[in-house]
Amino acid sequence: MSMLEILRSKFGEGVEELADFVGHKTFLVPPRIVREVSSFLRNEQVFGFDYLTCLSGIDRGKEEPRFEVSYLLSSLTRREMIQLKVRVNDGEAVPSVCDIWRTADWHEREAFDLLGIVFSGHPNLKRILLPEGWTGHPLRKDYVVAEADKEPWEREESARESNEHGK
């Protein structure tokens, strides 16, 4: 049985395989079962994905659902790597996996800090890189960079744009 078939027989048809990743298999799972799939992949001997290499949040801009969380999983015994993905809308929570792989704790805080993705069940979900009183989430595509922090060419560009709107 292929991995997709195993996951589907266990967790239903909601699991999909995505093709645009170079090198590893990528599976899209619905947010509500991400914890079940995670512990299955970690604890089941045949998989043994005991090492969460990286967790990243992605803002997909205008696409629906807007946010994506990617989990890169490694198996130290079988030397294999796969990717799990979860997609949620703005404000929708992703169940935290930081009790399954403790490294997820900081990664989830980072995704929350920079993209505003909420992880439900996280014991300490607060900003990690930016000060606590910071407004907004800088890695969102619609984040407005303060005029003073812009590069000179960006300032020229925004000035030109506002002039055109004025006419």
Place this chain on the structure above:
Amino acid sequence: MNTENSPPANRGLLEVERLYLNMGPQHPSTHGVLRIGLVIEGERIVDAEPDVGYLHRSIEKIAEKRTYLQFIPLTDRLDYVAAMSNNFAYVLAVESLLEIEVPRRAQYIRVIMAELQRIASHLVWMGAFTNDLGAATPLLYGFREREDILDLYEMTCGARLTYNYYRFGGVSRDIPTGFVPGAKKFISGFWKKVDEYEELLTENEIFLKRTKGVGVLSREDAISYAVSGPMLRASGVKWDLRKDRPYSVYPEFAFDVPTGETGDCWDRYKVRIEEMRQSRRILEQALDGIPEGEILPPKLPRTIRPKKGEAYGSVEAPRGELGFYVVSDGGTNPVRLKIRPPCFVNLGSLAAMVHNCLIADLVAILGSIDIVLGEVDR
């Protein structure tokens, strides 16, 4: 962090009060800006919570605004003690999206640079770590030998710290005439130098007392916290990306992966010392076998547009697994670039290592992680 969760332990006749103490943001042992909130009972640490985020330079956001090529010099600035390894991981990620072949000569040069960088980085680590423990001499020794490596880098790419040397498909320029003899001269003398460091430290009573049994990270914790590099190997996990997820021409070289048993500061020290010897082995083989040929593939467009998709490129950097996760929409700049820095992840395991240790041990434990804060909060 709550200081009042459980009542403080009653240690004999003295009532012990539970206190919250800030270490840093600029403590001499943190090598950058880092604050650690400590909960202490007398000299004992009950809990530690690192507050990173004093340096955040929004490198990942900047990456979205620049072309793929323009981002290479910025990777140098993430981990300024191992800039070559950062170049390496980033170009690997983009190359796998571009599907280009790297000429063999360039592959060899890349491996040589990366291994020299590992030695240089471990030398800085050894100096800084022992300096944290109160010894000044090894720092000078470490910097003395690192200087030779920086000279080799300078003659190759003109820079001593931020090299900007790797390119998609190869390296920016060929190694100069004097490089191979210079590098051979360095590594032939380096063999004795490592023995010297060991003579100075390995048998040293004070050093042993400060490191053995201090800051133990169990095998299970090491895996769950996803620590990598010498820290993971010190905890007894034989995992090295050069062997276990091979990239470039590493499979062509013979070398061993040293591991520790208990995962304490001592093991982390021993693993790094042994790694310097193994890097020297790789260098010997690579310098002898460096093939003739091109250093860049022919016909590479000036502005590259990788196909739509995602890739993850990672290398065994001196501090552990350094990865770049790149998302491309087919345009000239990445839509998302996430860096998986070994220091950020390794530092996450700090609380698991410090329980019930002394404040002075915390300095040793922090030093043994080998953090570069520029990489922690990017």
